[in-house]
Amino acid sequence: MSRVFVDTSALYALLDADDAGHAAVKTSWIEILQSDVTPVTCNYILLETCALLQNRIGIEAVRTFEEDIVPLFDVRWVDASLHHAAAGALLIAGRKKLSLVDCVSFEIMRRSAIRTAFTLDRHFQEQGFATVPRQQGAV
Numbered sequence: 001m002s003r004v005f006v007d008t009s010a011l012y013a014l015l016d017a018d019d020a021g022h023a024a025v026k027t028s029w030i031e032i033l034q035s036d037v038t039p040v041t042c043n044y045i046l047l048e049t050c051a052l053l054q055n056r057i058g059i060e061a062v063r064t065f066e067e068d069i070v071p072l073f074d075v076r077w078v079d080a081s082l083h084h085a086a087a088g089a090l091l092i093a094g095r096k097k098l099s100l101v102d103c104v105s106f107e108i109m110r111r112s113a114i115r116t117a118f119t120l121d122r123h124f125q126e127q128g129f130a131t132v133p134r135q136q137g138a139v
Contacts, residue, residue, distance in 0.1 A: 004118050005109050006119075007105060014026060015057065089103040
C-alpha cells in the first residue's frame, strides 16, 4: 500500500479557501482520498496545524480539521528518540527557515520509507522527496 506524508502547509491551504494554494491542494487531496494511498502524519503536524487554524481562521476550522480530517490519518507519535534525532538535524542544518517540525517530518518519512509529501513546503523537495501538488520552480 502506498503512503503519503501530510504536512501543515497543505492542510492549512486545504482549509483556507483564500489561501493561494487552495485549489491545487484541494484537487490533490481529493485524488489522495479516491486512491489507495494512505495519508500519514505525526502529532507535531496535528499540533502545528491546530494552532495555525485557530490563530488565523478560528475554532470552527479546528473543529472541521479534528472531526473530518484527522480521522483519515495514520498518525505517527513522536517519541524522545525521534525528537532528539530531528533536533540534532535542525541544529546541524543551522537554517532559520527550517523548523523542528520539518525535521521530524523528514525523519519519519525516512524511517517509514515514505517518498512523497502532500505539502506546499519546498523543504521537502530540498530533502529529496517528491511532493504533491507538484511545485513550480522547486528544487
